[in-house]
Amino acid sequence: MKLVVNIRKKLRNFELATDFSAENEVFALLGASGCGKSMTLKCIAGIETPDSGFISLNDRILFDSEKNINLPPQKRKVGYLFQNYALFPNMTIWENIEFAATGTKEEKRQKTLENIRKFSLEGLENAYPNQLSGGQQQRVAFARILVADSEILLLDEPFSALDNYLKWQLELEFTEILKGYGGTAVLVSHDRGEVFRLADRIGVMNQGHLETVSGKHEVFADPKTLASTLLTGCKNISKAHCIDEHTLFAEEWGVELKVQKVPENLQYVAIRAHYFTESETDGENVFNFEVAQVIEDTFSYLVMVRLVNSKGKLLRWELEKDKWHERMAVRLKLPAEKLILLEK
């Protein structure tokens, strides 16, 4: 189950240029809305046509601009889970699934029955899509994809536009289905948490360009680009320059930081809001900050701080509620190993 994608397509504001492969895993495309991630899925499915490039699935060529190959979506065997599930409104649940099934009449009936059971849809065979809950609709959409003998799953923002609780319920179900599926799946999302929980590997997309592709832990620990840093949810970023091999200056925060090695073409330094530690004594990368603002979040405090007596940019420090008590200044350490260094 191997998918290889290497395509280019001119879009209104930028050129889409993606290059990745995925094999028996959940591969996620993480990006802001309008960055071209859904367009990438549509190109794989054959709903949109790239300007040039190559797409193959299990050694079948789906698209090759040089050889003039462009299979219609019907021939690609690509299962596409749409955001709104796109069930056929004029058909019952049974008809929705059977309509996508292949084979003789009896085979179709068998496959439909099998998947109705597999996705616990018994009793809903004669219901229409608009009578179903979001979770049930999602299961029908999955069942429909499976009876169509799809060789890969494309998941287009499966949980956006849902309220929090429902979203979580769906994600739980979804995780189960994905586990049982075992094949290759490409997930598109702008939610870093969703991507981290569901995917094995992540590709970060910015303005149509696939910037970082690696394991999810690596992407979050070392995002490599500004866009990836922001998309993985890092709140504190400052322009920075190199002072010597082990020292850098964070321009917007006004602090000098020691790290193991400063890359020569350093451009930014970043730190996640959870990674500050309070320090009793002075030391390396320890600074006195004044508290500018304290915001109470659901389960944590967001403390906005800046270097004492400076006009530096505010840093966001996030800590559990019981760890915080009201005060005007704090001594914080920015641990060297938690600093994200971004090169030009």
Add this chain to the structure above:
Amino acid sequence: MDFSPLIISLETALTATVVTFFLGIGLAYGVVRLRYFQGIADAIITLPMVLPPTVVGFFLLLFLGRKSAIGQFLLQFDINLVFTWQAAVIAAVIVSLPLMYRTARGAFEQLDVNILNAARTLGISEWRIFWRILLPNSWQGILAGVVLSFTRALGEFGATIMFAGNIPGKTQTMSTAIYAAVQANDYDSAYNWAMVIVFFSLFFVVLMNAYTSKMLSRG
């Protein structure tokens, strides 16, 4: 009283509506799928709706009349269209087609494109998508198109009188009968035919509204 205008009107409008139904849906489907020249194609099909019907009739005479290439060709088989019942049908089709086309196209475009794309990725052919998904989910707009084109065909006057004439018992429809009656100062007949047309048109539109609201409440 001579009922022939009523019968001719109904026959003409019904025949024209059957033709318009298939032609309009086909054109709507074709234009929706066009990649280029969509605007131009749309404009050409819509033109008879905004042109004065006399202009449509004039062009029909020009292109299908005895002196035209098509007219000459048909004459070889002893077929003459001008001032015949068939001419009335053709005039009604051309004039009512934009209504069918536009409502069908609107209905097609209203359907979530993801539903059609989902069907495509599931391996379902364009032919089956058209008959089993696109049409059944667009019936409301198509029904509206049928009623609008039928009532339009029923009331057609300008193109009909130019191209089919106003021959009593042959091509005289209710609307041309009203014109003839008024010219002959026969206001009673004109009044009668006018009421019949109003009644039919109102009846069909009310019927359509009742049907759609019933279907809507059913979900």
